[in-house]
Amino acid sequence: MSQPPGPLSQLRRGHEELVLGLLRKHGPLSRGELGKRCGLSRTTLYDILADLVAAGAVVTATQQEAPRGRGRPAETLTLNPDAGQAIGIDFTRRGLHVAAVNLAHEIVGSASEPHAADLPWEGRVELAERLIGSLTGTGSGALRLGALSAIGVGVVGPVEGPEQPEDDEDPPPHPVQLLLHERFGVPVLLDNNTRLAALGEAIWGAAAGGQDVLYLRLSHGVGGGLVVGGSLHRGAYGLSGEFGHITVEPGGARCGCGGTGCLETVASIRAVLDAYRAAGGRADDVPELIKAVQSGDETALWLLDGVGARIGEVLAALCNAIGPSVIVIGGELAATGAPLLDPVERALAEHVMPVSRHRVRLRRATLGEAAGALGGIALVLHESPLLARYPAGPDLAEDPILNQTRTP
Numbered sequence: 001m002s003q004p005p006g007p008l009s010q011l012r013r014g015h016e017e018l019v020l021g022l023l024r025k026h027g028p029l030s031r032g033e034l035g036k037r038c039g040l041s042r043t044t045l046y047d048i049l050a051d052l053v054a055a056g057a058v059v060t061a062t063q064q065e066a067p068r069g070r071g072r073p074a075e076t077l078t079l080n081p082d083a084g085q086a087i088g089i090d091f092t093r094r095g096l097h098v099a100a101v102n103l104a105h106e107i108v109g110s111a112s113e114p115h116a117a118d119l120p121w122e123g124r125v126e127l128a129e130r131l132i133g134s135l136t137g138t139g140s141g142a143l144r145l146g147a148l149s150a151i152g153v154g155v156v157g158p159v160e161g162p163e164q165p166e167d168d169e170d171p172p173p174h175p176v177q178l179l180l181h182e183r184f185g186v187p188v189l190l191d192n193n194t195r196l197a198a199l200g201e202a203i204w205g206a207a208a209g210g211q212d213v214l215y216l217r218l219s220h221g222v223g224g225g226l227v228v229g230g231s232l233h234r235g236a237y238g239l240s241g242e243f244g245h246i247t248v249e250p251g252g253a254r255c256g257c258g259g260t261g262c263l264e265t266v267a268s269i270r271a272v273l274d275a276y277r278a279a280g281g282r283a284d285d286v287p288e289l290i291k292a293v294q295s296g297d298e299t300a301l302w303l304l305d306g307v308g309a310r311i312g313e314v315l316a317a318l319c320n321a322i323g324p325s326v327i328v329i330g331g332e333l334a335a336t337g338a339p340l341l342d343p344v345e346r347a348l349a350e351h352v353m354p355v356s357r358h359r360v361r362l363r364r365a366t367l368g369e370a371a372g373a374l375g376g377i378a379l380v381l382h383e384s385p386l387l388a389r390y391p392a393g394p395d396l397a398e399d400p401i402l403n404q405t406r407t408p
């Protein structure tokens, strides 16, 4: 499955996808049944099947209840439940999360590990490889990567892409794409990790089924993602969802983006912990802050009330601009609960236009730290209607990385 790209390998990949799709939809099928449904010539089909079996993507079984009488019992082919088809990796600022799905598109596992914020890409990719190894392992029931078709990756910050799907000009590959491609030999699709988390929540999480969703993540950075009219919104330069850089304090603290007074300077983990300590509180991390909140610490409650109000004002402005039906709040700070979210609700009630303020629902994210990795998988599978018009939609028959590295 790692031949150089070309019309023939693209055709072959298409045939493989066709056969895998039929097995996913119908369950176990005999060679004869597959032949009738796929329309490929017998020689081509047998050829494709031999490769899929060799790769571990498809396994054969002899039918238990073969009809009595003459002839061999029919052999059926089925998807290997231990074969991984797609991996999602979320490279956050201080840690990474991986998740994998098998050929039936069931999530077979996820894993996370924190790391230092200055760990170079080589180290992060090594760590990712180790975590994926923990999902694959060697024991029975371990995931096999012979059938891996692509990796979906989320990274911090804006991700440039073709402005229009038909644009020929692709941006240069990200270093992490090259490194992962080198190790796994499959296409590596890239997007902003918070937007991928929004996608995950809108497909499987707190906003499942929502057509107009606003997602905000309160973590080491503050960012988000938008689903508008049933489509994940990317923006002309991949900049959609940068809610953390909306100004809340003109002339305020300097922000990592180069601006001042952004929401991130008030509502990121570091900003909240710094403000808490400056006000006399003691907490080195979010779990300690949560403990203080739960013990009724007045300073912590007062601080979160102010931060929540700021967040709520920004969200209310966004509501009036976009008109979401659901707002999802995720990230570590969301775990502080009501002391942060109640003032958000109050600000929404106060600042969203009266005609819609009672229709917007505020929810906590449900996928936890795996949301971004799951969004990466959704990007690879490209089955969600939310991605129907998404410009970064992958064409797995073409390998963007190989195509680019071939031209000097």
Ligand SMILES: [Zn+2]
Pocket (backbone or CB within 6 Å): 244, 245, 246, 255, 256, 257, 258, 259, 260, 262, 264
């Ligand atoms: Zn900023």
